Amino acid sequence: MTEFEGIVPAIAKALAKRGYEVLTPVQKAMLDPGLAGKDALVSAQTGSGKTVAFGLALAPGLLEGNERFGPAGRPLALAIAPTRELALQVQRELEWLYELTGATIASCVGGMDMRTERRALERGAHIVVGTPGRLCDHIRRNSLDISELKAVVLDEADEMLDLGFREDLEFILETAPAERRTMMFSATVPRSIAKLAENYQRDAVRIATASEAKQHVDIDYRALTVVPSDRENAIINVLRYYEAQNAIVFCSTRAAVNHLTARFNNRGFSVVALSGELSQSERTHALQAMRDGRARVCIATDVAARGIDLPGLELVVHADLPTNPETLLHRSGRTGRAGRKGVSALIVPLSARRRTERLLENARIRATWAKPPSAEEVNRRDDERLLAxxxxxxxxxxxxxxxxxxxxxxxxxxxxxxxxxxxxxxxxSAPEDLQHVPAEGERRKPRRDDFSAPRDDAPSAGRNDFTDGVWVSLSVGRKQNAEPRWLIPMLCRNGNLTKRDIGAIKMTPEETFVEFSSEGAERFLSAIGPDKTLERGIRVKPLAGIPDFSQAKREGTFGKKKPYSEKSARPNDTVKPKWKSDRKPERTPAGEGDFSERPDKKPWAKKPGKQNFGKNDGPPKSGKPDSRAARKAAKARGE
Structure with missing residues (x-):
């Protein structure tokens, strides 16, 4: 006899074999006798055991009182997940949960060989798990027959709608038998989910577990303010300070994932990347490397924000801030699972503090505001770990x-x-030396060595003067809008440098010369690799000695405007005529005769001090003064 009441015996044995002692709130809610056979709209926090929960709820209806399933044929249940990783994870969970029932579970996910999936469906399956797009493909090609479905489960339904799968979901639900059980699981229940439930469920029971109203008590949220140019250095110090068994760093774009992966690899971290541009095989190997311990840091986009369960994940770092509270909760929900403690660290640039405060307030999260761990704090933490x-x-x-x-x-x-x-x-890896971050309300005084506001007219001001400096040339100049305020952070990011490694910066219209310390130059050239190419396609060329700026200065191109003579000279070396009549050579050829001989002008003499005439030049009218000042003077004299 099993200690789990209301559970199919074979399922109960699988739970005991897995080491389950107690069920989570959402799993207990799904065992309510009043829910048997009914549709359900379930909202529960991520990491609460929803996969096992709907597995428990499906078992009685699929087995129909039997201990084991019969021969596999057309599928009896369909589980739909938003991403490949989550679908394969659901398949793994259901395989051990239904192991003793003899169930056959097939998967249909994008990125896998469709022919292999078709052969598996032809052999028969009791439960099919897949992503919306691939399931629609199989249904349209008649390789998946869902005419005998008894139940459909939508896992992470809100995420599927966010990813644009509404039409695919509606097609699957309309194709499935009308007399079926439909269960929707979602971390949140926005209006779009409620509308979908209203259209495709019948008298659904709304279930909200107790944990829905509060965030994970096992997650320590920390908002770490940084100078924008120190964002990556702060992430390095956070990873080094906690030395988590597993950590995820979330970025907003694939390009950011690739950049951080290369940067952290150079710094000696064992990292893997996880983004939508990778093939299914690459993504599976990346997650397996995290589970095996071959990698400890995963750099990922939000494709990994939902449903991915990594054992021992203790740290989540938001390199790019989430765009909404739901994304923040789902990212952070990768840690603090099953009673384990975890840390969710938001890297907050100074300019994004107010936005982050609103984000946390909307997510109903109380975060501890602090500064990232300094190099001294990281070293002290290392010493403590060593002694212990x-x-x-x-x-x-x-x-x-x-x-x-x-x-x-x-x-x-x-x-x-x-x-x-x-x-x-x-x-x-050695920790980074971070810049000073002003406290809230503290006015940040500009510093000459602060490259958030450099001086273009003196690019080397406030920099170190190296006696053994090494110069390099960058294929970008003033014509390409090159400025020290974005060049210096870019050099630090790509070259594993700090601002102390950069000396003078000399800029010409087509080229920029940068001086590094000898050690910094060696680190920089090693970090950028043999291609010697930076962001935006900027090429780097090491120089043998100090560049000769004298030629550029003589030509007037070294950070100066063109000489006036170059600006005013016309292509045909002609000068604009002063007289309108000079433009009509047929009337009065330019340069012929004097002023008194011009037939279309009266011979008024030039006024003293006047170089040429304007449109109001001419004789005084009625003997009155010809200027306001003269008229005022005349009026004062009584004239």
């Missing part, structure tokens, strides 16, 4: 005693300890 390492409490084995004695006799205890410490620190 259980390796020191492990007993000495017999095969180690002789070598230990030799080490102590040859080098002494102090030198052995120093060697151990150096080896320990060499296995960890």
């Amino acid at each position: 390492d259980p390796i020191f409490s492990a007993p000495l084995r017999e095969d180690e005693q002789s070598l230990v004695q030799q080490l102590l006799q040859s080098h002494g205890a102090e030198r052995v300890a120093v060697a151990f410490l150096r080896q320990y620190r060499a296995g960890h």
